[in-house]
Every structure is written in structure tokens, then in C-alpha cells.
Amino acid sequence: MTGLGRWHVGPWTARGSLAGEPFEPAVKRTPDELNFDVVGLSRILGRRQSLPEEMLMRRCQGALRPTDPRPCGVETLPAELAGELAALASLAFAWIAERAPAGYRFVLTDAVELEPDPSSSVVPVESVSLGLPVGRVAAAHVRRSAAGDWYAGDAVCNWSGPHATADDAVDAVRRARAELVEELRAAGRSDLAETADRWPTVPVEPV
Structure with missing residues (x-):
């Protein structure tokens, strides 16, 4: 393995x-x-x-x-x-x-x-979300539905949307990430909040 x-x-x-x-x-x-x-x-x-x-x-x-x-x-x-x-x-x-x-x-x-691992060059958002509800949107990827709307979610659920454009959905994820940073600091985990500049870009599935 x-x-x-x-x-x-x-x-x-x-x-x-x-x-x-x-x-x-x-x-x-x-x-x-x-x-x-x-x-x-x-x-x-x-x-x-x-x-x-x-x-x-x-x-x-x-x-x-x-x-x-x-x-x-x-x-x-x-x-x-x-x-x-x-x-x-x-x-x-x-x-x-x-x-x-x-x-x-x-x-x-x-x-x-x-x-x-806070020392990693790329830190997955889901690894630092501490189970906070906002972490679901913060870690989401963006995809287009069969109807043409855009959503932010994971492989199973849509956590934000529908949005008119991919950019709108990406913006929703970015707002959730900013909120997650503040909630991590409020929870006393500034060490995790400070990894935000190493979170990957919001993934957008190709149409």
C-alpha cells in the first residue's frame, strides 16, 4: 500500500x-x-x-x-x-x-x-474545519447541474446554491472560507486559521 x-x-x-x-x-x-x-x-x-x-x-x-x-x-x-x-x-x-x-x-x-499538518505547503480545508458547519461550504467544490445552475458541495450533497454562474458559486465558497477563519480564531485555533493562505483554490468541475 x-x-x-x-x-x-x-x-x-x-x-x-x-x-x-x-x-x-x-x-x-x-x-x-x-x-x-x-x-x-x-x-x-x-x-x-x-x-x-x-x-x-x-x-x-x-x-x-x-x-x-x-x-x-x-x-x-x-x-x-x-x-x-x-x-x-x-x-x-x-x-x-x-x-x-x-x-x-x-x-x-x-x-x-x-x-x-500546519507545516504542509498545501493544507486541505476539510482537515482544519473542526466539524464547524461553515466548513462544509468552505471545503466545497463547484459544479454545474443538469439544469444549468451552479452549486457548491461535495460528492454527495449541495451545500450552497443554486447560483447563476460558476463565479457566484466560487464567491460563496470564498465567503465561507473567510467565515471559517474567524470561527477558528474564536475557537482558539489561530494556528489552523493561519493556514488559510495555503488552502487550495476552489475547485471547479469542467462543464
Whole structure:
């Protein structure tokens, strides 16, 4: 796998307690369980394991999941096995991080999370919209309907329109982007608002 075709901002694994933190059974994974999930995520995304890695994961699975169903946030591994799993999880996360879509980055905190990369030369609008309603129009592309009207929307929905011309629809998206900048600042995310000069131009589908 060379890249991700679909993604979402936010956690890609369950959250786990960090080393030294008290466990939260049924709420967060233990550190060993989180490492197990990181490796599992890399497999889901296409990383192939070597035979020794596969055998290690089977040993860890037997220790971490002795019953099914089971509460999370309880099981741990012996120190030596935990160290081997942590090393594999580090390799797996590095593999995941290399495959972050353009304008995004994966980080490992108490979960594997995808977040916008403010240092990127091009920052996707949808990556910084924080779920704000205005973000739907701000991230929209412009297309013409069969009836000849112009709309701003995504692959599923029209979020603005009908408009008489493509320029009118583009202007609606630009106004939404300006509003999004102000809402991001009001939400205390000036770091995201300052990426506005690196948002892509409003895409217009050819007629």
C-alpha cells in the first residue's frame, strides 16, 4: 500500500493509558493493549508482517485477550514480551506515519490520531474545519447541474446554491472560507486559521 484513499481527522485506535498513568479499566487500553492496537492498525492499512512479527503478535494476543468478551484496560504483558511488542509498535507507527495523506500527519499520543499538518505547503480545508458547519461550504467544490445552475458541495450533497454562474458559486465558497477563519480564531485555533493562505483554490468541475 502506497497511500490512503480514505481518511478522517481524529483517533484511529482506541485510547490507552500512557506508561506510568493509572489504568482505566473499560475506558482506556493498557499501554500493552495500545501497542497491540497500533500494530493491528498497521496490518489493516496494509503493512505485511514478517514471520517472527506474526508469532510475536500471536503470543501477545494470547496474553492480552485470554477471554472473549473481556474488559479493556486490565491485561498487561511480562516485561520482556512488552518490550518486544513496544519495539514492533514503534516500527508499525513509523510505517503508518509515512502514509499520511498530503496536508495531514499521524501522531501517537494516547492513540494514533490523524491531524492537519500546519507545516504542509498545501493544507486541505476539510482537515482544519473542526466539524464547524461553515466548513462544509468552505471545503466545497463547484459544479454545474443538469439544469444549468451552479452549486457548491461535495460528492454527495449541495451545500450552497443554486447560483447563476460558476463565479457566484466560487464567491460563496470564498465567503465561507473567510467565515471559517474567524470561527477558528474564536475557537482558539489561530494556528489552523493561519493556514488559510495555503488552502487550495476552489475547485471547479469542467462543464
